[in-house]
Amino acid sequence: MSPQPVAVFDGHNDVLLRLYNQGGEAGIRGFLDGTDIGHIDLPRARAGGFAGGLFAIFPPSPMAADFMDAMAGDNYDLPLPDPLSIAEGQAPTLAMASILFRLERASEGSLAVCRTVSEIRAAMRRGALAAVMHIEGAEAIGSDLEMLDILHAAGLRSIGPVWSRHNRFGHGVPMRYPSLPDTGPGLTDLGGALVRTCNRLGILIDLSHITEQGFWDVAAISDAPLVATHSNVHAIAPVSRNLTDRQLDAIRERGGVVGLNFATAFLRPDGRMVADTTLDVMLRHLDALIARLGETGVAIGSDYDGAVVPAPLSDVSKLPALWERLRAAGYGEALIARIARDNWLDLLDRTWKA
Structure with a gap:
């Protein structure tokens, strides 16, 4: 009898974008019943122990x-x-939020939109997929920040102020290899106001796509832990999207978390986005993250449905292969549980406000 899969809470996926691009109800039905499209659906999630995560809009x-x-x-x-x-x-932000709520309705209890850590834990206990609303790129929010209040009331609990493009809140890093993340200016004055309002509301601020200057701007303004939901180690893979040792040290000092990104361009030392990538390079990043952040600062942020991932982890049903590789490298079950879910849940508990 095969062992029970490790329960996973993931820091980042793009399945809502995939369903938005598919259009109509067919994508929702395929997600619930099973499909061969993309990386995540409900049957494959159950097979791989994928119990929930931040669902990006x-x-x-x-x-x-x-x-x-x-x-x-x-x-x-x-x-x-x-x-x-x-x-x-x-328009797409509201459409993807609608898809998330329609998934919840159509799932008849198999997927729950969660707004507190207690709701996440309750969903996981009853075998429902725990989905947290996250925004990657805050272009839906105007200068008055009123839309932020509306989205928070709807369930928004995590936001990346920028994707890899500029907006009214700040500047994003380009997709560039080789490159440092220090590629330009950081937050605007309005971006500072966004950060302060997120602190007040208890919304997690994701630093994965912002410039290095933007990272330090957030660090100077925010009173919350510093978090990168889906980024890797620049010293191993020198891509603009990855984090320098100095940034990692700041995340540790602030009690933050980094989610290991499965996107192969951010894993491989040659910066290439190709599936022919081994689990050993993921282990190199995890070892380096643990050395820099400690065992409580490392999680996963798969980027499933938003990137090319290593062939051995070609969809969520294959996640047990990662835990088996970590066991073979001497990782104990308590540390695997931290990486798989516990560090995220602890971080969210310290960041969110009821």
């Missing part, structure tokens, strides 16, 4: 070509997409 930029194809090369420096208007940000 991402207002996409029109792109002439798939940026992930460009990132499969030996080096790249992709231009930042043009900023979105508030209408271009709001």
Whole structure:
């Protein structure tokens, strides 16, 4: 008899974007009943122990070509997409929020939108997928910040002020290899107001796509733990999206967490977005993160449905392969449980406000 899968709470996935791009109810039905599209659906989640996570709402930029194809090369420096208007940000943001709530309704108890850690734990105990609303790129929020209050009331509990493009709140890092994350300015004055309001509301601030200057701007303003939901170690993979040792030290000092990103471009020392990537390179990042952050500062932020991931982890049903690799490397069950879910739940408990 095979062992029970490790229960996983993930710091980042893009399944809502996938369902938004599919359009209509077919994507929702496929997610609930099972599909061969993408990385996550309910049957594969159950098979792999994927018990919940931050479900990203991402207002996409029109792109002439798939940026992930460009990132499969030996080096790249992709231009930042043009900023979105508030209408271009709001329409997909509200549509993806609607998809999340329609998933909850149609699942008949198999998926729950959670707003507190106690709700996450309760959903996991009864075998429901615990979904937390997260926004990646705050273009739906106007200068008056009124939309932030509305989204928080609807269930928003985590936000990345920027994706890899600029907006009214700050500046994002380009997709660039090789490159430091120090690629330009950081927060705007309005971005500072957004951070303060998120602190007041208890909304987690995700630093995964912001410039290094933006990281330090948030660190100076925020009174919450510093968090990067889906980023890796720059010293191993020198991509603009990864974190320097100095940033990692600041995250540790503030009691924060980094979620290991499965996107292969941010794992591989050659920066290439290709599936032919081993679990050993993931282990290198985890070892380095633990050495820098301690055992309480490391989690996962898979980027499933938003990136090319290593072939051995080609969808959520394959997650047990990661835990088996960690066991083979000498990781104990308590540390695996921390990485898989407990560190996220502890961080959220310290960040959110009822």
